[in-house]
Amino acid sequence: MDLTGARWRTSTRSGANNGACVEVADNLPGRVLVRDTKDRDGGTLTFTPATWRTFVSGLRHP
Numbered sequence: 001m002d003l004t005g006a007r008w009r010t011s012t013r014s015g016a017n018n019g020a021c022v023e024v025a026d027n028l029p030g031r032v033l034v035r036d037t038k039d040r041d042g043g044t045l046t047f048t049p050a051t052w053r054t055f056v057s058g059l060r061h062p
Contacts, residue, residue: 001044001046003025003028003033003044005027005028006025006027006028006033007025007027008023008024008025008033008035009023009024009025010022010023010024010037011024020037020038021037022034022035022036022037023035023036023037023040026049026052030048030049031046031047031048031049032046032047032048032049032051032052033045033046033047034046034047
């Protein structure tokens with residue numbers, strides 16, 4: 001998978017976790033990418049935008 005152009009970001013809430021967080025790139029058409037901040041070359045999870053919205057919504061409103 002070509003990740004060229006992916007703009008990675010971390011949550012503003014991840015600052016106190018000593019790097020124990022994930023990065024998300026949601027600027028590529030049709031997919032949302034997630035990776036471990038501590039192991040950026042260790043693999044990337046790929047979600048559809050709809051699946052990602054459902055996941056995030058579930059975190060906010062359990």
